[in-house]
Amino acid sequence: MPSNVSVAELKAKAKELRLNIVETTFNATSGHVGSSLSCADMLTALYFKYLNVDVANPDWEERDRFILSKGHCALAYVPCLAMKGFIPIESLADFNKTGSAYGMHPDSKKIRGCDASTGSLGHGMPIGVGMSIGLKMKGINAKVVVMTGDGECQEGSNWEAAMAAAKYKLENLIWIIDRNKLEIDGPTEEVMPLEPLDKKVEAFGMKCIKCNGNDMEDVDRALAEAWETAGPVCIISSTTKGYGVKKFEGDVKMHYGSFGDDRKDLQVYIDEINARG
Amino acid sequence: MGTAWNTYDANKMSSGAMYGKTLAELGEKDPRIVGVTADLAKSTNIGVFGARFPDRLINVGIAEQNLFGVAAGLAKTGFIPFASTFAIFACLRGGEFVRTDCAYQNLPVKIIATHGGLSFGAAGSTHHCIEDFAIMRAIPNMTVVIPADAYETASAVKACIDVPGPFYMRVGRGMEPLLHNSEDDYEFKIGKAMTLKEGNDVTIIACGIPTRDALIAGEMLDEQGVSAQVINMHTLKPIDKEAIIEAAVKTRRIVTVEEHNVIGGLGDAVAAVLAESGKRCILTKIGIPDEFGPIGKPEDLYAIYKLSSQGIMETVMELMGKEIEEDDWDDED
Ligand SMILES: Cc1ncc(C[n+]2csc(CCOP(=O)(O)OP(=O)(O)O)c2C)c(N)n1
Numbered sequence: 093m094p095s096n097v098s099v100a101e102l103k104a105k106a107k108e109l110r111l112n113i114v115e116t117t118f119n120a121t122s123g124h125v126g127s128s129l130s131c132a133d134m135l136t137a138l139y140f141k142y143l144n145v146d147v148a149n150p151d152w153e154e155r156d157r158f159i160l161s162k163g164h165c166a167l168a169y170v171p172c173l174a175m176k177g178f179i180p181i182e183s184l185a186d187f188n189k190t191g192s193a194y195g196m197h198p199d200s201k202k203i204r205g206c207d208a209s210t211g212s213l214g215h216g217m218p219i220g221v222g223m224s225i226g227l228k229m230k231g232i233n234a235k236v237v238v239m240t241g242d243g244e245c246q247e248g249s250n251w252e253a254a255m256a257a258a259k260y261k262l263e264n265l266i267w268i269i270d271r272n273k274l275e276i277d278g279p280t281e282e283v284m285p286l287e288p289l290d291k292k293v294e295a296f297g298m299k300c301i302k303c304n305g306n307d308m309e310d311v312d313r314a315l316a317e318a319w320e321t322a323g324p325v326c327i328i329s330s331t332t333k334g335y336g337v338k339k340f341e342g343d344v345k346m347h348y349g350s351f352g353d354d355r356k357d358l359q360v361y362i363d364e365i366n367a368r369g
Numbered sequence: 370m371g372t373a374w375n376t377y378d379a380n381k382m383s384s385g386a387m388y389g390k391t392l393a394e395l396g397e398k399d400p401r402i403v404g405v406t407a408d409l410a411k412s413t414n415i416g417v418f419g420a421r422f423p424d425r426l427i428n429v430g431i432a433e434q435n436l437f438g439v440a441a442g443l444a445k446t447g448f449i450p451f452a453s454t455f456a457i458f459a460c461l462r463g464g465e466f467v468r469t470d471c472a473y474q475n476l477p478v479k480i481i482a483t484h485g486g487l488s489f490g491a492a493g494s495t496h497h498c499i500e501d502f503a504i505m506r507a508i509p510n511m512t513v514v515i516p517a518d519a520y521e522t523a524s525a526v527k528a529c530i531d532v533p534g535p536f537y538m539r540v541g542r543g544m545e546p547l548l549h550n551s552e553d554d555y556e557f558k559i560g561k562a563m564t565l566k567e568g569n570d571v572t573i574i575a576c577g578i579p580t581r582d583a584l585i586a587g588e589m590l591d592e593q594g595v596s597a598q599v600i601n602m603h604t605l606k607p608i609d610k611e612a613i614i615e616a617a618v619k620t621r622r623i624v625t626v627e628e629h630n631v632i633g634g635l636g637d638a639v640a641a642v643l644a645e646s647g648k649r650c651i652l653t654k655i656g657i658p659d660e661f662g663p664i665g666k667p668e669d670l671y672a673i674y675k676l677s678s679q680g681i682m683e684t685v686m687e688l689m690g691k692e693i694e695e696d697d698w699d700d701e702d
Contacts (some may be wrong), residue, residue, distance in 0.1 A: 191669075277414060
């Protein structure tokens with residue numbers, strides 16, 4: 093059951109997450125900033141309202157599961173877990189440093205509260221399907237949420253998993269696609285067209301919900317609907333890569349961006365994130 | 370020897386950049402050459418070829434199985450496809466397509482895999498690739514080359530056109546220092562090991578990025594009174610058996626150095642040649658000890674796994690302290 097958290101509170105959390113993302117990138121000198129900023133609102137809503145998890149007991153069997161299939165967004169995911177209380181917020185300073193538990197891609201053996209090690213694209217949905225079947229077999233009524241990128245949808249394994257999700261009627265499975273319309277080599281529709289993505293998802297036997305993934309009210313609405321739907325269900329979350337810092341928005345180069353070592357630049361990003369509503 | 374870590378301008382002369390540049394030059398002369406990639410045109414530098422010949426670079430999106438299937442299809446219609454992605458996705462995600470579509474049909478698909486070994490350090494184990502030597506070596510028809518730096522990368526890219534079947538080459542992320550000063554410094558022949566330094570007490574056989582450190586270790590050992598021979602085994606398959614056996618007979622001590630799991634790579638290839646030869650020799654393998662490694666800067670990870678010059682030197686010194694049991698074998702001739 094989603095908890096009772098207001099959109100205003102979620103917005104404030106999303107802002108805090110964006111600040112953590114740019115701060116962590118600055119400390120690490122570089123990172124998947126664009127990809128991480130695009131999905132920050134969705135991650136926030138999931139962890140601060142929807143996912144039923146227990147910070148004191150991360151392995152609690154009845155918890156909802158979350159798989160960050162676009163694992164290169166550990167830069168958003170790890171700070172989010174830290175804000176939630178799974179790991180100390182100070183440890184974000186170690187991000188990407190030699191020997192740290194937190195690198196560019198999340199390692200479930202090292203990160204408290206992380207349900208799956210990801211980073212190789214196209215793995216989240218198959219693992220999610222397996223978890224979802226497993227929970228059903230155990231009679232546990234928990235959600236399994238998988239977040240992929242949109243370019244990531246070009247991996248056939250997603251569609252193999254989608255077929256299985258329909259076959260096994262996985263009511264508890266939610267697939268979120270962060271539709272920021274960019275991948276590494278350019279716009280998805282130029283590199284390898286995905287549209288009509290909603291029709292494809294529906295043809296594979298999933299209900300499709302659409303939202304503006306950078307508008308918290310709309311994110312909240314979409315998640316509420318997904319939570320109440322007997323799945324498998326898919327949310328196509330339209331976002332802007334780099335959302336929150338004008339300079340990064342829609343810039344394909346900011347998929348993996350390098351920050352200089354001038355704190356003044358960082359301050360500009362911080363001020364901009366703070367100034368936004 | 371070329372430049373060192375940090376002082377090296379990765380964008381100008383990285384293995385990746387050299388690959389893109391060399392392929393574009395080859396493409397001018399040879400219309401059979403085409404490129405195939407999976408949303409990594411920029412990252413692998415095959416995009417340099419693509420910028421020169423937009424119609425000859427096929428980007429299949431993030432879909433590595435399709436990448437190698439498409440490459441095989443192109444080869445079947447008379448092209449020489451260069452297929453590029455990160456090493457881990459070439460050998461494992463697309464692996465069966467490499468084996469069954471490219472190698473089984475003995476097609477001239479040239480796989481240039483980047484970000485191999487620990488070179489994408491902070492990306493962690495999803496992106497570290499310490500299994501490709503073992504996998505690619507075990508695929509029939511496959512030729513496997515691991516260049517030591519950007520110059521050797523250029524040499525290998527040129528040489529692989531004449532290899533009739535499938536070809537696998539692994540390079541790093543492109544931040545590593547250079548071993549050579551130019552392509553004129555050495556003779557590059559697929560299947561022929563390169564002696565970088567002569568010596569009588571021990572032989573260091575290395576491949577890939579740590580080869581430069583192996584050579585530095587060899588020089589450090591000289592100062593300690595140990596005469597080390599250093600061999601660059603850039604071709605893993607077919608491996609230069611003669612060079613290994615000669616080294617065994619000459620020095621009786623061999624240390625292998627590779628940015629790979631100690632299982633199934635260069636060390637095991639050398640071990641097999643030694644065991645089958647019947648020559649008396651003691652071997653130490655330096656590599657990743659069958660574990661998923663930590664995250665971190667590649668140079669830090671190399672130090673952790675003794676792939677740095679210091680680590681190699683220390684390992685050799687340990688081996689020098691070991692007794693080689695005398696036996697009554699007569700293998701001198
Ligand atoms: C199997 C696999 N192939 C290639 C990569 C390299 N890679 C990392 S992120 C990325 C692009 C992802 O694009 P998208 O899914 O649209 O996510 P975004 O970063 O735009 O949010 C690629 C190709 C990978 N991590 N895994």
